[in-house]
Amino acid sequence: xxxxxxxxxxxxxxxxxxxxxxxxxxxxxxxxxxxxxxxxxxxxxxxxxxxxxxxxxxxxxxxxxxxxxxxxxxxxxxxxxxxxxxxxxxxxxxxxxxxxxxxxxxxxxxxxxxxxxxxxxxxxxxxxxxxxxxxxxxxxxxxxxxxxxxxxxxxxxxxxxxxxxxxxxxxxxxxxxxxxxxxxxxxxxxxxxxxxxxxxxxxxxxxxxxxxxxxxxxxxxxxxxxxxxxxxxxxxxxxxxxxxxxxxxxxxxxxxxxxxxxxxxxxxxxxxxxxxxxxxxxxxxxxxxxxxxxxxxxxxxxxxxxxxxxxxxxxxxxxxxxxxxxxxxxxxxxxxxxxxxxxxxxxxxxxxxxxxxxxxxxxxxxxxxxxxxxxxxxxxxxxxxxxxxxxxxxxxxxxx
Amino acid sequence: xxxxxxxxxxxxxxxxxxxxxxxxxxxxxxxxxxxxxxxxxxxxxxxxxxxxxxxxxxxxxxxxxxxxxxxxxxxxxxxxxxxxxxxxxxxxxxxxxxxxxxxxxxxxxxxxxxxxxxxxxxxxxxxxxxxxxxxxxxxxxxxxxxxxxxxxxxxxxxxxxxxxxxxxxxxxxxxxxxxxxxxxxxxxxxxxxxxxxxxxxxxxxxxxxxxxxxxxxxxxxxxxxxxxxxxxxxxxxxxxxxxxxxxxxxxxxxxxxxxxxxxxxxxxxxxxxxxxxxxxxxxxxxxxxxxx
Numbered sequence: 227x228x229x230x231x232x233x234x235x236x237x238x239x240x241x242x243x244x245x246x247x248x249x250x251x252x253x254x255x256x257x258x259x260x261x262x263x264x265x266x267x268x269x270x271x272x273x274x275x276x277x278x279x280x281x282x283x284x285x286x287x288x289x290x291x292x293x294x295x296x297x298x299x300x301x302x303x304x305x306x307x308x309x310x311x312x313x314x315x316x317x318x319x320x321x322x323x324x325x326x327x328x329x330x331x332x333x334x335x336x337x338x339x340x341x342x343x344x345x346x347x348x349x350x351x352x353x354x355x356x357x358x359x360x361x362x363x364x365x366x367x368x369x370x371x372x373x374x375x376x377x378x379x380x381x382x383x384x385x386x387x388x389x390x391x392x393x394x395x396x397x398x399x400x401x402x403x404x405x406x407x408x409x410x411x412x413x414x415x416x417x418x419x420x421x422x423x424x425x426x427x428x429x430x431x432x433x434x435x436x437x438x439x440x441x442x443x444x445x446x447x448x449x450x451x452x453x454x455x456x457x458x459x460x461x462x463x464x465x466x467x468x469x470x471x472x473x474x475x476x477x478x479x480x481x482x483x484x485x486x487x488x489x490x491x492x493x494x495x496x497x498x499x500x501x502x503x504x505x506x507x508x509x510x511x512x513x514x515x516x517x518x519x520x521x522x523x524x525x526x527x528x529x530x531x532x533x534x535x536x537x538x539x540x541x542x543x544x545x546x547x548x549x550x551x552x553x554x555x556x557x558x559x560x561x562x563x564x565x566x567x568x569x570x571x572x573x574x575x576x577x578x579x580x581x582x583x584x585x586x587x588x589x590x591x592x593x594x595x596x597x598x599x600x601x602x603x604x605x606x607x608x609x610x611x612x613x614x615x616x617x618x619x620x621x622x623x624x625x626x
Numbered sequence: 627x628x629x630x631x632x633x634x635x636x637x638x639x640x641x642x643x644x645x646x647x648x649x650x651x652x653x654x655x656x657x658x659x660x661x662x663x664x665x666x667x668x669x670x671x672x673x674x675x676x677x678x679x680x681x682x683x684x685x686x687x688x689x690x691x692x693x694x695x696x697x698x699x700x701x702x703x704x705x706x707x708x709x710x711x712x713x714x715x716x717x718x719x720x721x722x723x724x725x726x727x728x729x730x731x732x733x734x735x736x737x738x739x740x741x742x743x744x745x746x747x748x749x750x751x752x753x754x755x756x757x758x759x760x761x762x763x764x765x766x767x768x769x770x771x772x773x774x775x776x777x778x779x780x781x782x783x784x785x786x787x788x789x790x791x792x793x794x795x796x797x798x799x800x801x802x803x804x805x806x807x808x809x810x811x812x813x814x815x816x817x818x819x820x821x822x823x824x825x826x827x828x829x830x831x832x833x834x835x836x837x838x839x840x841x842x843x844x845x846x847x848x849x850x851x852x853x854x855x856x857x858x859x860x861x862x863x864x865x866x867x868x869x870x871x872x873x874x875x876x877x878x879x880x881x882x883x884x885x886x887x888x889x890x891x892x893x894x895x896x897x898x899x900x901x902x903x904x905x906x907x908x909x910x911x912x913x914x915x916x917x918x
Contacts, residue, residue, distance in 0.1 A: 300815075301811050320814075322816065330808045333808075335812075
C-alpha cells in the first residue's frame, strides 16, 4: 500500500468519526483500485457521498473520473477495494442490482424504440405490469416536459430533447443514486447552460443522490454540493465549490478550479512570523498575511493570485509588480488583461478588470496584489497556512 | 469603366453542367443496359418458341407464347416444377435461418467479449474464409456418409448452424464494432443480461446487416449446384438448380424455352426478396441514437 492510500484511509476514519452513522452514506468507496493491462488507473480512492448530495468529479482528461463512475455503476469491477451503495456491499453486483441509473455522454438511446419505449425499457425488463409502466413513464415524461414527444424516435429529437429522454430513462427507475457521465458535453453552449439549470432543478426536486462527472469546472462549481478533484487516479481534494476556490489544498487544485486560472509567481521565503510570511520576489519584497504557516526560511515557494485579486495600481500608490499589457480581452461586462512582468520570463499574469477600463496594448502598468486573498504553496505544491480572509469560512469539507 | 459592367460572355461553359449530365447518364444507361441484357433476353426467350430463340437476336418475342411455362412446369420427370421449387425452399429457408442465428451469436462473442485467445480464434475464422470449398468436399462427404446423412438435406444446412460462414461472421462483426458501446452498457444498466442485450438492442439495430446476410445466403443457396449434386441422389429431393440441369441432358432435343421459362421462375424469389429488402441496405438505423 502506498503512503497516499494510507493517508486516505486515515481520512476516512476521520470522516467516520465526524459523521458517525455509516448508513447516512449513499455511496462509499473504500480504497478502490483499478488496473487496466498492468496500468493502475485508479490508485486507491476512498470517498463518501451523503444521501441527497450532488457530488461532482472533476479533473483533466485521463484522470480516471469516468472510470471511477463506471466502477460505481458496475460497468467495471475494481481490482481491489470495496464499493457500498445505501449501506450494501455492491463491489461485484450486477449494474442493475445496485440501485443506480446512469446518464451517458452520448445519450445512448435505443434508436429502434420510441421515446416511450426507451423510458419504459428498464421497467419492462423488470417485468412490471403494463399499467404501472405507463403510469410511471407518463409521470417521468411530464417532469421532463417530454409528453408530446413520447411517440417519436430518437433521431427525430434535438440534442437537448435526447438528453432529457436519457435523464427520463434514469429517473423512471427511481434509483438510489444517479450517475451522470459528462451529460452536457455534446450540447452547444446555450443549451448546456439551460440543461445545467434543469439538472440542478431536477436534483432539488427529486432530492436524489447524484454523482456527476465533468471536465467543465463551471458545471462543477454551479451544480455541486461537493466537488472531488481527481488527478492521475488520486483524489487531490474534496470540498464544497467555494471551499476549493478559497482554500485549494495544493497547486493542482488551485490551477484547476477557477477560470481564468490562478496566476503563479515564484518566490523565496525571507522571513516567517506568526501572522505573515515575507517573500522575496524578483521585483519586490511582499509580506503575505498568513496564519499557521510552517515553512523554513529561504524555502522556494509559489505565490498564487487569482485574476480578480490583481488590481491596477493608482498613480499615488506603490505598485507591487510592474509590467506591460500584451493582450486585452474585452467581454463587455469584464475585461481580461494579460500582463507580462518587466525583465521576467514566464507566463503573463491575467487580471480580471472592469468592462469599461481604459487600457491599451503595450501600456506600462503597475499591479497591486490583494495580499489577504493570495495563496501560498510550498515547493512540492502543498498549500502553506491559511489566509486570514478565508480562515473562518469553513463548511465541513474534507481535505485529503 | 462602363465596359466592366457589361455581362461577361460565358460561352459554352454555361452549358457545361448539362453536357456533363448528358455524358454521365448516357454512359451509365449504356453500361447498365449491357449488364441487364442477358436477363432481359432470358425473360424474352421464355416467351418465344424454341425455333425463334436461335433465329433472332432481339429479346422481344415476335409471337409471344406461354408454352415454355406450361411445358416447363410439367417437366420431363414425374414431378412438377413446384416440387423442385419446394425442395429448394426446404434447403434454403433452414439454411438462411441457422446461418443468421449462428453468425450473429458468434459475431457478438468476437465483437464484445474478451475471450482468451480471441485474436487467434478470429485469425482461424478468417483462414476458413480463404479455404477453397472444394478442399472440404471429400472429408465432408466421408463425414456425412458416416452420419448416415446422404440423400437428406441435412448436409446442406447443418454445418451452417455452427457459424461456418466466416464471411458473414466477419461482416456482422464489422457492423457491431461500429455500434456505440454506450448503448449496450445502458441496456446492461437497465437490467439486461448479455442475451437480452443481443436480442433486444443489438439485433434490431444491426438489422440491415442481418438482412444483408440473409439475402446473400438466400441467393447463393438458390444458385448452389455443387452441394446438392454431391449429397442428393433421388430425383424427388432435387432442388431447382439440379432440375434445370436435368432437363438439359435427359432429353435429346433440349427445349430451351422451357428452361428459360423455369429459370425465370426460379429467379423470381431472389429478385422479389431483394427489392423488398433493398431499403435496409440504404437506411442506417443507428442514425440519431448517438451524436456524431
